[in-house]
Amino acid sequence: MPELRIDGARLCHSLEQLGAVGSYEEESTGLKGVNRLALTNDDRAGRQLVKRWFEEAGLTVRVDAIGNTYGRRAGREDDATPVMSGSHIDSVPTGGRFDGPLGVLGALEVVRTLNGAGVTTRRPIEIGFFTDEEGSRFGTDMLGSATACGRIELDTALALRDANEISxxxxxxxxxFRGSARPRLDPPHAFVECHIEQGPILDARGMELGVVTGVQAIHWRELTIRGKSAHAGTTPMELRRDAGRAIAHIQVALDEMITSGRYGAGMRATIGRITLRPNLVNVVPGRASCTIDLRNPSDEAMARACEELRARLDGIAQNLGVEITGRETAATASVSFDERVRTLIAERMVAAGIKHEDILSGAGHDAQEFASICPAAMIFVPGQFDGISHNPREYSTPEACTAGIQILLDTLVTLANED
Amino acid sequence: MPELRIDGARLCHSLEQLGAVGSYEEESTGLKGVNRLALTNDDRAGRQLVKRWFEEAGLTVRVDAIGNTYGRRAGREDDATPVMSGSHIDSVPTGGRFDGPLGVLGALEVVRTLNGAGVTTRRPIEIGFFTDEEGSRFGTDMLGSATACGRIELDTALALRDANEISxxxxxxxxxFRGSARPRLDPPHAFVECHIEQGPILDARGMELGVVTGVQAIHWRELTIRGKSAHAGTTPMELRRDAGRAIAHIQVALDEMITSGRYGAGMRATIGRITLRPNLVNVVPGRASCTIDLRNPSDEAMARACEELRARLDGIAQNLGVEITGRETAATASVSFDERVRTLIAERMVAAGIKHEDILSGAGHDAQEFASICPAAMIFVPGQFDGISHNPREYSTPEACTAGIQILLDTLVTLANED
Known part of the structure; x- marks a missing residue:
């Protein structure tokens, strides 16, 4: 077998081309960001482009009933369970060009490299992109891969609605992209995903790549607060039922929970979205909604934190005379990636002389869904500017991307040639 | 002179007809609310209707350069300075049908009653409605009356922009409604406005009407907070610069300022509007804005409160690593209404056997602008349901409205017959 080297320039060119789909200029900085919210026209344009590239690479393409799109490269023993790789191409509304696409176009670059070298692996290789990994539009992240791996039922996934009640x-x-292929996957031989780190750790520690040990637990909650709207000038403070003020108290409760240390140093909490009604300078908000995003490396600590949060919400509701109702919009347990595949990845990095270390993922990824049905693992590529992501400044160097995808190639080929 | 009695049924019918302009049904309750935000198509429709009624009542109508619309009823000595009355017909987006219209259509009912009885007063009577009293759209309340009375320059008022940058x-x-009449008024003989209380006090104390002693000081501030948007899953808490969290800290500071008692029992603070960017469940808000509405019966206490608020904002900005900039969007000193006109109003209430008491206004009103150029005063009509206002539930009984406008008539006639 010839030495296989991916073409970093070709990879970066593809990243650039896909990054131009749904791109926008950030007002304050002039930087180009990406807005390819799942299942919008821009997401469709991105999907069509990547699907065409899959076809041009000679892959057999199928789209399943939840819009996951796969390209299959035949193996010498084509009945053997395939080795899989992939990620997502949807973005948050204010995203960058690497979060997701690196894993999809990196897998495509692996296929292109194998094609160029005329190499056929023993097992088939399947690459793909999964629907609404971000969860920004329909409220549930890893939607496509969770449906493919059985955590979410197809009917449930199809019935989810966005803020405009569109399903x-x-x-x-x-x-x-409502395809005919069966969404539920038969367990593949293995799944490997390359993704940007989206955090500051690898770069701060001088690492060129990371071997992901697992993913922290994630808990999302959407709260609706009902108080009573009233005139800001005439309503005495003690007669108010201010729904917006409740959100401030929730933020304070989360702050206290974190600084208490009761849930470990890795506990994170974010109120990312707030809506007030009627949202006017001189009206006490009668209605409010907000989201809470909790992360914790430990399932046990997360469970305890959720319990305290529920009790805190009850206390705040009582204190302020408001009603707080909530629903869980996402909840995934912490995930440990497959030790054998992790070791295999680390060995390839050692062989290539790449400085690397183990790292726990702070974000959710499609690979964690596959961890429930097959050996799965991930490669992290460090980002610049403290690893800023979900932001137009998101940036990983061509060298870092190339190194990550080279390791992806080496790992996938090794796995695909296994018995 | 015959006994002059206003026609309560005619008054209520007019309130109902104007209330149908820009009306909408509140989803959760099925109640009819009013949305006649200043200078929208619905406000135009309301203006055209009331202007036609002015004309039909035989008034000489003029529209000034800021859209204030006046109807003049000639006096026996038509060169004498007029007695004025009026209010506003714009509403907050989720308003009721009494806030403003009662004072405008009540003044019209006074004219209709005088017409019906064939009475001509010594002085002319001018009634009117003033542009954007609410300040909900262009951020500055009492815009029209403040321009008419000289607190705001015409050019400044015309240049104000709404959230969509429309001036x-x-x-x-x-x-x-960009009329040709000179906006700055010559000081009239007196100004009297009838308005709903918009609070719970009169009804709770069993009062049929209130004599308004003055208006508390109002301070509006619009804050912009710049932090850094970041991934909610991967960004350690200590590296965050969360612009949304700053608003929670501001709310807590306001709570503390009020409960400290340092600014008196009448101090009120409201965060009525909040916007986060990018406003997504899994992104730490990089940008946020909010409004602060402060009220205090004492100018001195208000000045001290504003000073503490500024210091608190600096502290929060430093603690959270964010930048907080702000601009004052409204600031009116407390106002004391004219004692002679107040006494005159109270005497009319005593003569009519109406239970009444003095009351300080929690809200701003057009009459407070007139207080700077002429003897001015107000009559308050109590509201039902704890005096809820800026809400579709806003309601004052026909009896209460009729009583208030009868006192307005008696007062205006007395003033208009003065030397």
Whole structure:
């Protein structure tokens, strides 16, 4: 077998081309960001482009009923369970060009490299992109891969609605990505995903790549607060039922929970979205909603934190005379990636002379869904500017991307040639 | 002179007809609310209706350069300075049908009653409605009356912009209410306004009407907070610069300022509007804005409160690593209404056997602008349901409205017959 080297320039060019789809200029900085919210017209344009590239690379393409799109490269023993790789191409509304696409176009670059060298692996290789990994539009992240791996039922996934009450099913049909392939996957031989770190750690520690040990537990909650709207000038403070003020108290409760140390140093909490009604300078908000994003490396600590949060919400509701109702919009347990595949990845990094270390993922990824059905693992590529992500400044160097995808190639080929 | 009795049924019918303009049904309750935000198409429709009624009542109508619309009823000595009355017909987006219209249509009912009885007063009577009293759209309340009475320059008022960067001047031209009359008024003989209380006090104390002693000081501030947007899963808490969290800390500071008692029992503070960017469940907000509405009966206490608030904002900005900039969008000193006119009003209430008491206004009103150029005073009509206002539930009984406007009539006639 010839030495296989990926083409870093070709990879970066593909990243650039996909990054131009749904791109926008950030007002304050002039930087180009990406807005390819799942199942919008821009997401459709991105999907069509990548699907065409899959076809041009000679892959057999299938789209499943939740819009996951796969390209299959035949193996010498084509009945053997395939080795899989992939990620997502949807973005948050204010995203960058690397979060997701690196894993999809990196897997494509692996296929292109194998094609160029005329190499056929023993097992088939399947690459793909998964629907609404971000969860920014329909409220549930890893939607496509969770459906493929059995955590979410197809009907449930199709019925999810966005803020405008438009469903996943409607939008898949509209953009022509409600495919006929069965969404539930037979367990593949292994799944490996390359993704940007989206955090400051690897770069701060002078590492060129990271071997991901697992993913922390994630808990998302959407709260609705009902108080009573009233005139800001005439309503005495003690008669108010201020729904917006409740959110401030929730933020303080989360702050206290974190600084208490009761849930470990890795506990994180974010109120990312707030809506007030009627949202006017001189009206006490009668209605409010907000989201809470909790992360913790430990499932046990996360469970305790959720319990305290529930009790805190009850206390705040009582104190302020408001009603707080909530629903869990996402909850994933912490995940440990497969030790054998991790070791295999680390060995390839050692062989290539790449400085690397183990790292726990702070974000959710499609690979964690695969961890429930097959040996799965991930490679992290460090980012610049403290690893800023979900932001137009998101940036990983061509060298870092190339190094990560070279390791992806080496790992996938090794796995695909296994018995 | 015959006994003059206003026609309560005619008054209520007019309130109902104007209330149908820009009306909407509140989703959660099915109640009819009013949305006649200043200088929108619905405000134009309301203006056209009331202007037609002014004309039908035989008034000489003029529209000034800021859209204030006046109807003049000639006096026996038509060169004498007029007695004025009026209020506003714009509403907050989720308003009721009494806040403003009662004072405008009540003044019209006074004119209709005088017409019906064939009475001509010594002095002319001028009634009117003033542009954007609410300040909900262009951020500055009492805009029209403040321009008429000299607190705000015409050019400044015309240049104000709404959230979509559309200016007052543009909108006045568009809806056909950029009139040719000089906006600055010569001081009238007196100004009397009838308005709903918009609070719970009169009803709770069993009062049929209130004599308004003055208006508390009002301070509005619009804050912009710049932090750094970041991934909610991967960014350690200590590296965050969370612009949304700053608003929670501001709310807590306001709570502490109020409960400290340092600014008196009448101090009120409201964060009524919040915007986060990018406003996503899994992104630490990099940008946020909010409004602060402060009220205090004492100018001195208000000045001290503003000073503490500024210091608190600096502290929060430093603690959270964010930048907080702000601009004052409204600031009016407390106002004391004219003692002679107040006494005159109270005497009319005593003569009519109406249970009444003095009351300080929690809200700003057009009459407070007139207090700077002439003897001015107000009559308050109590509201039902704890005096809820800026809400579709806003309601004052026909009896209460009729009583208030009868006192307005008696007072205006007395003033208009003075030397």
């Amino acid at each position: 996943v099913g409607q939008e898949l049909s509209r953009i022509g | 007052v001047g543009q909108e006045l031209s568009r809806i056909g």
